[in-house]
Amino acid sequence: MFKNHLKISLRNLWKNKTLSFLNLIGLSIGVSSVLTLLFSVYAYYTADNNIPERDSIVYLKTKLKDGNEYREVPYPLLDKVINTSPEVIAGTHLHGWGNIWLENGEKEFQNRTDYADPEFFKVFGLPLKYGNQETALKEKYSIILTDKISQQIYGDENPVGKTLVAADTLNLKVTGVFEPISPYASFRLGVVLPNTLLKDNPTFISQTNWGNSFSPAYFKLRTNANITALKQRIEKLVQENYTDPSVIAGMEILPYSEIRTDIIPVVDTIIGGSIAASLFVLLIILVNLLNLNTSTMFKRTKDIAVRKVLGSSKKSVVIQFCIENGILVFVSIIISSILFLLINLPRLNDTFGPEFGRISFDIFKDYPVVIGIIAVGLVATLVVGIFPTLRFIKVPVSLGIKGKIDQIKSNFLLRNSFIIVQFTIAILFISIAVILNQQIGFMKNADLGFERNNVLVGNIDLDYKNLDVAKSKFNALIDELEANPYVKGVSTSQAIPSDYYFNYTSYYDAENDKDVRIRRSYADDGYFKTLEVPMVMGRNFEKSIDKSNGQPVIINEAALKAFGWTSIEGKKLKYKTDTGEGYPIVGVVKDFHYQDLQNAVEPLVHIYRDKNALERHRFLSVKVIEGQEKEIENMIASAFSEISSRRDYEQSYLVDKVSAQYQLIGGILKTVNITAILTIFISCLGMFGLISFMAKRKVKEIGIRKVLGAGVTKIVVLLSKDYIILVCVASIIAFPIAWYVMNAWLGTFAYSIAIKWWMFGFAGLIALLITAFTLGLQAVKSAMANPVKSLRTE
């Protein structure tokens, strides 16, 4: 019997080649995108699975009175908390202190370097591929590698016990290799060293006081630990010990599971969006399959009736349908798996990889996704196999055998509620895409308050082998550039717009009794000239004056406003506890967007530093006259090729760096665009099937109308009118939802566009045009049919 069903199914599918093909395309594309979205969600949610007892791990967050918050705490706090709190089982720091250079024989490499307490494994328990958790961080001169780095250095060998030379002097023994860590995990590790190693470092020692927050603190708590008591105790410790506890509003104890969204807040949007998108696409696929199945039903009613006459049970008819759809669904799952592995996954990695790391599919690890998609396939098969059949199976045999199903009447809107749902979703995505496109376009092209075109930016933070030689060669380059007629400005700085350090300091103005948290950076006298940022008060840096003039600073307007000053006459930036001279403020620059437009322009200060401080500046910026970029590029590159350094000199244009800030959101846009195209495409496939069904049902009506003199246009209108109305209804439902969603999202951008009616109009128009085109194809075909033929078949 099953063999028979299978045979009939295959022949049926083959007979309706066009329809099956449409179905298969729609399904494959749809399922592959659902697979991709769900896989990334799955990868995200399971990324931290290798940390045992995650639920009992917490981290601290400091909240300041000015509204800012950060995860770092002063170094001594951790031990104090561990020693005083019965709730805490163990605690560890995990922080960077510059990425260390490692040598293995001739090869030199630098990786992200983190320092941790020996209790690290008691808190996080990250499994080791090689080595022992108990002893891995015990020895001062030990190092733990991630699996990836171990592979790079040692291949498949077990490196435990081998020695790496760090910073040319220290012999570090490899004591462990982590199991592979998912790139979506909350950890981004490279190598991990015991922080006992830093105790030899005088700078480090000088920083580990109560006034300096640079390391996050993680704790493992007992089950049923009293969080409130712990919080109160920690806040008390803060008040008792901090150098300046007055700025602290409070401490928060947050579960470790929240740290990822804390670090990259947009993750929530991406994950939520992915889940919503995959559900929607899934819904659309299902509806589509239902629509296309319904469209073949006209022919099928007769079939079903004949079968019933021949003695078939209803069950057997349903089974037949399920098998037919099952074949489609599972073939498309296979096709979409191939699409997923060959196209979608690499694309996903290209899009979100730079921010989140590349993920890969491993059948042994990720089999739940496979099981999940098969389960979804089964459910889909049952739904689309049973649902439409039930409606047609009820047709009395005596009617069905004549192919008369017009007797089953139902409400127009109800009958087409599927199409409305589909198009609502499709139009929703199109609207979101249109608005997001506008927003990103706005952010990329907005007036940022500085010149970004033709500004060549090179990284000069290259770890020079011989700094003195490098410096003299660099100075020669600077002189040459300044003398070059094609160069309009030269500057070296610690930061450039789009790449400022998160380096904040609170300064205090005794006069107004105001504390202002200001972002800090260092720049030379050419910085504002090169970027063409105008001064609103005071003067720009000047080498001749400022070189011997303490540390003059220039603040931005936001900082001026934050202090509540109207003039900078005699003003200085000072710490609250500072009794010294402070930094004299020599000028105020106009606010410029030094960070992306998702963030507001906050108080910012630039501290003067000489142009030739090669070892401390990170960037060389050169404003070039248009058309001469190549020549200057070559000139700088060749100069750097003669300076020996561990890292390579790279250069790019500021405009690209500014645009690159929007890479993540651009990735979201790309995903939304693809989803929008996909949903409208699949919806149209379904509608194409439905209208051919309608056309078949109306063959007689069309024939009669044509005999009575109706033209092709009239018939096309007759067939398409209803669907156009449906699209309009869908638009009316979709627009407010899109407005609500996007309004909320745009609210998270510091600078955003206003949503205009034409954006919805545009989205609706796109949907309408695509629909009209799809409808037209089939409607014209039916309208052109010879009425003599269609009337004769009755």
Next chain:
Amino acid sequence: MLLQLNNIFKWVNSGGQRIFLLKDINLQVEEGEFISIMGPSGSGKSTLLNVIGMLDGFDEGEYNFLHESVHTLKEKHRSNLYKEYIGFVFQSYHLLDELTVQENLEMPLLYKKFKGSERKAMVADMLDRFNIVGKKDLFPAQLSGGQQQLVGVARALIASPKLILADEPTGNLNSSQSEEIMELFKQLNQEGVTIIQVTHSEQNAAYGSRVINLLDGRMI
């Protein structure tokens, strides 16, 4: 006695009025009869045939089929009854397009859960009997109307029903083809199969042993 209809009424309500499709039908059919139902379009011929074939219900009256009272039976029993005893032949053949001749013949047997070997034997037997062995792997669309109807009759016969119901079996055929089919019916009847056919043609009706005339749902 094969079946008996007593005071059968069937109607539909249209615009507040009751329109009778069948009115007080009394009919007794003995085994081995060959009955032709005749009458103008809309006189209720097909409706009567559908009622006899249990494809359609009725609103009033009694229907006994081999001592079972059809009007009291549940849908499931009724379909078991017609599955077992009745074979249908249609004007437009109603073969399943995506199945070959052989598979079309096999279909009713599948639904009756015959074993594979039995099915093969019965199909081969039927192909042989109707001289269509050479066409067994063709699809309906590849056959002429007469041949399709031949397959239709063969399919109706394959499960050895007691009764064959034929709704204008020659309506779509030319005269020589229809003569062939009618000869076949005659032969089957002689072999003991009861046949009830609906027809417009006096010539076809003449093959039968009894003619029932219908007018406006009434026997005359």
